[in-house]
Amino acid sequence: MGTLNVEGLSFRYPGSSDAALQDATLVVPDGGIFGLLGPNGAGKTTLISILAGQLRGAKGRIAAGGEALEAVRRSRPHFLGLVPQEYAFYPMLTCVENLRFFGGVQGLAGARLKERMEAVAAFARIEGVLKRRAGRLSGGLKRRLNLAIGLLGEPEVLLLDEPTVGVDPQSRAFLLDSIRSLARPGRTILYTSHYMEEVEAICDHVAIIDHGRVLLSGALAEVLRDSSGLLTLHLQTPLPEALAADWKGRYALTEDGAARYRLRVPGAAQVAQVIEAARAAGCEPLAVGYGRRNLEQLFMQLTRRSLRD
């Protein structure tokens, strides 16, 4: 499908004084999972809704493979699929009736419709509940049906808006594995979530968005790479005072309490020396971090810690 380019996208809801999106620019590479992170009200769903064609009147340009997204979608109706946050299906219909309807409105019919229904049901592992009313399914099964409907048209761009909200750990693990298996050359997944560990686990690229602005965007490894030389240590017992005083001078050691420390260590070789020295002092390391930032810390640092709701 080529790269999805969002350039200078701005949008304001009618009657609102604040812009939901302000000059947002993103480059979503082809064939991977792109994580879109942001606090509540940051503009994630607005961006997804604009891409899906649910919101009109946005300023800016959206292109897929160099061609305007609207034109691409006109020529390839199944180009883009959406799995919304809501259970966007009919609870009074059975799963199979929902699949048949959403396939039918996309122009699928006959053997092709049957084939696609079977494929997505198998993918989402809902074959056993196809004749059950959708409204009577568990939260996890509803999420899986929601995902299955989004896959009926075999979209090249799949927009997943918080697809694991409200499910148990088993269903979440299943959904994440399934979503990871969907990414391949020619199919791009744009994924929004509040769960940092999810994004860290499955996304190749991320963007952090807040107050309608893109604060950071890039490959996950690059975004999380930390070249500042920060070493975090969590030890079984606190450092002896003499060693701590020594490291304050040599490594700018700061104590976070409860035998947790931060040090500035210029190279990986010295990291090994520091750990060895701690062990020699009788302080067994419980956790060590170096060269990679934590996505949650980065997120909190960029978006501040204030509550948004």
Next chain:
Amino acid sequence: MRALIALWEKEWLVLSRDVHGLAVLFLMPAAFIVVMSLALSDAFKGDPLRQVEFAVVSEDAQLADLFARSLAGDGFRAAPAPADEAAARESVRRAKPKLVLVVPRDFERALEAPPGQPGSPPGLTLLADPALPPTQLVAFQQRVLGAALGLRVSAMIRRAGIPADTGAFDLQQAAKLDVQVVGSTGRPSSVQQNVPAWLIFGMFFVVMPISALFIVERRDGTLARLASLQVPFSMLLLGKVAPFFVINLGQTVLMLLAGKTLVPWFGGEALALPARWDLVAAVAACTSLAAIGWGLAVAVCARTLEQATVIGGVGNILAAAIGGIMVPRFVMPEAMQTLADVSPMAWALDGFHAVMLRQGGAADIALPCLKLIALAFALFAAALWVHHSRRVLSPVQ
């Protein structure tokens, strides 16, 4: 076309899962038809005064009997006379009977007085229940004056020396009057008024299921998903037309059958089925399109189920009250009858009456049908316009 068929199929499935909502669309008009046809059966009969009782108070029993015989009939029934005028006033205050004619002592003498002489014309007093409809009071007044005129003419003839029976100049005997209702197999009955009226009311109530499902679709994000699948909004609206059109036609057939079988089963008069079913179907189809257009416009404009219920429900009740559904137009004052013309339910009722009461042809239903179709298109266009003027198609964070 495949998408439209999928939308129709979905709408049917959703409706079939809401048996109670569907039942209301059929049971409500049927119940109204039976209840109102029975309740108003007397008011629509050729002799609406049949039940009104009257009495004549006179010292002259023979004269009282003469008056009573002249006034009885055509909906008036003689009741036992009170003892005197004071008793009569008390009786009328209790509406038993509703009318009492008080004949003064010197009435017979006054009958013989030549015109212009003192005591001429002779005086009579009519005591009336204030709850009596004015039209019934006026009708009884005319009967009293007619009877008095007969008595006076016979008295004057006798005075001229020509023998004449006091009952010879009964107004009923003046001429043989043949009343013919033109363009109908007979007089419109209560059931003929009420079946089309409440059928129309029931048809317009599709506004409820149409708007309810649409708002749930919008709230649950289903409409947004369909928009993301590039299903045109006009197609979404069209997807709702065919199923509700079939429901409206089903209502038409069942309500006509209710008028034919259910109302007589409860003791009312049976509906005379129309000769031209094609014209009934045409009026029903146009009414249905207007009703569905109304439903779609409410569905798109209302933001919550509560709004849809209030706009749709109150709108229907107002249109029914103005349009001669709840109160027949012919009993309305002239200004209200003119106002009734603004109600689409009145247009539909005109169309049904043209076929079912007046046995009219295609030309007779053309105007109401055109008005209903024009309204349907206008409402459909309004729904599209409101939708496209909104940039936000779904609730988003």
